[in-house]
Amino acid sequence: MSRSLLKLLFLFITAVPILAQKKYGFDQICERTSLQVVQKDIPEALKTADSLYMSAKKPLDKVKSLLLSAELYHCAGEFKKSICYGENAHSLLSQINDAEWLSRVHEFLSKEYRLVGLHERSRKYTLEGIEYAKGINNSQRKREVLGLLNQEMAYYEMEQGNYPEAVKYIEFSLNSFGNDHIKDNERVIAASYQILGDVYFKLKNYAVSENYYLKAESLLKNKCCVLGLVYNGIGGIRLKQKNWKDAEIYLKKAENIADSSKSLKLKKAVYSNINDYYEGIGDNFKASLYAVKYVRAYDSLTARSREFTVKSGPETLVQPNKKSAQISIVKNAAIILLLLCLIGIVVFFKVKQRKQRSKFRNIIRTQLQMISSRSESMPLKTENADFSNISVEEVDDRAKGADKRRNDSLMTSETESKLLELLEEFEKGDLYNNKNMSLSFLAAELNTNTKYLSYVINQHKSADVKTYVNRLRINYIVDKLINDEKYRQYKISILADECGFSSHSKFASVFKAVTDFSPSAYIKYLDAENQSDKNVHFRENN
Incomplete structure (x- = not known):
């Protein structure tokens, strides 16, 4: 990065109140940094932002430089670091009295937490940001910040399935941006139209949905x-x-x-x-x-x-930079730890190659334990399971978020408990192998509605409906392969049909994603294990 560009970037930071006429200042800085610096040399751009933090004397200047670093990490796709820098900026907000930057930091954090799936925390920052934005004196900047924050609220309502509320917030967002400033906000306005397209798609109003999608497309070059x-x-x-x-x-x-x-x-x-x-x-x-x-x-x-x-x-x-000595020590420790990990990985794989059959025996036993406790709805693999999922809410917010969603859907705790009992019975049978299985099909079988059923499966089975059913199907066929030798003689297409998959290839891909083995390799190892240990006893499903 040239010295002249560094000087230019420095001027952007120190002269924000003067330059921020078309767009609120920091967005303009980040856009120019992204276009002129980020695509060529992100580390160099981050060093520049870091040096600005070190030279900053006022809390507001520190907030600006921290948020610049956060935006750069966002551009690089490193959301964990972008949130860390954003939270650092947030920790300094008590020392400043600038409504625009107070709301801007909250808007950034609400966006980042939404992108990583922490919707309740995103909503918290959005609501706080809206309150701060009301105090911005510059009417144009106030409208732009409120436009972005209302857009974040629309994302949140979309996630909750509250589509009328999402439409309301998008209308607030578009009114805030206004028709006079479309050229300055093309991408964010296009995002509003795209959200409206998604909303009306969910509502099955495809004509209106397509109209909004086309509006969004016309704004994006x-x-x-x-x-x-x-x-x-x-x-x-x-x-x-x-x-x-x-x-x-x-x-x-x-x-x-x-x-x-x-x-x-x-x-x-x-x-x-x-x-x-x-x-x-x-x-x-x-x-x-x-x-x-x-x-x-x-x-x-x-x-x-x-x-x-x-x-x-x-x-x-x-x-950043306040404890450079500690950071250096941490970096060195991380390098040493990484080398040790690499050595450990090499040793692990060499041992793995020599003990393949022993490994497979452990996999079978682990899977049997999973099958015997199917009521817990855990995947077959004990680590890094391809069909596992967790709540996207923060640990501290998880319970109250679940209660809120239950209240929004008017589902009582008794109804939720009853649905869980019905799902337990469903898992003990084999109805999930029905090729017509879907959310609506299962809801009809359990005499409930799709909204309640989707909520309970997501909250208590840690998966969407498609993943949940596929998990049960693979558990079922693995149990059959282990406990009934005749199944090992069947063609893969027959096994696929047995557990409800529409094709040989789709069954094989999902089977491998769960077990790390193709169906044929899995059967081969089972046969080899059976020959080497005739006394192995496999328990039947509960």
């Missing part, structure tokens, strides 16, 4: 996550219309953006629709490939959310 969601939304409408040709066109555009994007939510949404497209045209092989991609995106999103559910405090936040 370059590839971005919002444009990917727009293409995916239109592709989803074409799938509902069974217009396979147009669906393929839009979904290819969406995939092109998703593959190069850091957004796991975009990848998950796009791969799910493409899987449905290939299922619709009968190409089961390609459908299975995208089913695996969907599972990987789902698991990555879950893993990222898990990082933020642990309790955090000020001591865990990054303190």
Whole structure:
């Protein structure tokens, strides 16, 4: 990065009140930094932001430099660090009296927590930010900040399934931005239209949904996550219309953006629709490939959310440059730890190669334990299970968030308990192998509605309905393979049909995702284990 560019960046920071006329100041700084610096040299840009923090004398200047670092880490896709720097900026807010920057820090944190799945914490920062924004003197900046914060509230209501409320907040957002400033806010206004498209898609009003998607598309000139969601939304409408040709066109555009994007939510949404497209045209092989991609995106999103559910405090936040000696020690310790881990991994895999059969025996025993305690609805694998999930809420907020959602849906605790009992009975049978199994099908069988059932499965079974059913199916067929030798003689397609999968390939991909073995390899190891130990006794399912 050239010296002249560093000087320019420094001037942007120190002259924020003068430069921030078109957009609120920090956004303008981040945009220029992103265009001129980030794509070429993120580490150098971060050093610059760090040096600005060191030279800052006033608390407000420190807040600005910390938020700049947070935005840079956001651009790099490092959400954990971006939140750490954002929280550091938040810790200094008690020392400043600037409504604009108070609301801006809250708006940034509400966005980041939404992106990592902590929706209740995101809502908390959004509501606080709206209150601070009301005190901004500059009317244009006030409208822009309120526009972004109302957009965050719409995201939250969407997540809760409160679609009328989401529409209301998006209307507030669009009114705040105003028609006179569309050129200055094209991307965020396009995001509002894209959210409206999603809302009306959920409400099955596809004509209105497509109209909003097209409005969003008309405002976006370059590839971005919002444009990917727009293409995916239109592709989803074409799938509902069974217009396979147009669906393929839009979904290819969406995939092109998703593959190069850091957004796991975009990848998950796009791969799910493409899987449905290939299922619709009968190409089961390609459908299975995208089913695996969907599972990987789902698991990555879950893993990222898990990082933020642990309790955090000020001591865990990054303190830039104030304790450089401690940071250096930590870095050196981390390097040593990494080397030790690498050595350990090498040793582990060498031992693993020599003891493959012993490992497989342990896998079988672990799976039997999982099967015998199916009522806990845990996946087969004990670590890094492909179909596992956790609450995306913070540990401290989890209970009250669940109570709120139950109250919103008017479901009593007695109803929730009864549904859990019915699910326990469902798991003990084999109805989940029915090829017509779906959320609506299961809700009808349990004499309840889909909203209640989806809530209970997500809250108590740690999965969405599709993952929950697939988990039960794989548990079922593994139990049969272990306890009934005749099943090992069946063709894979017969096993797939036995547990309700629509194709050989889809069954094989999901089976491998759960067990780390293909069905044929799994059967081979079972046969080998049976020959080497005739006295092994496998318990039947409960």
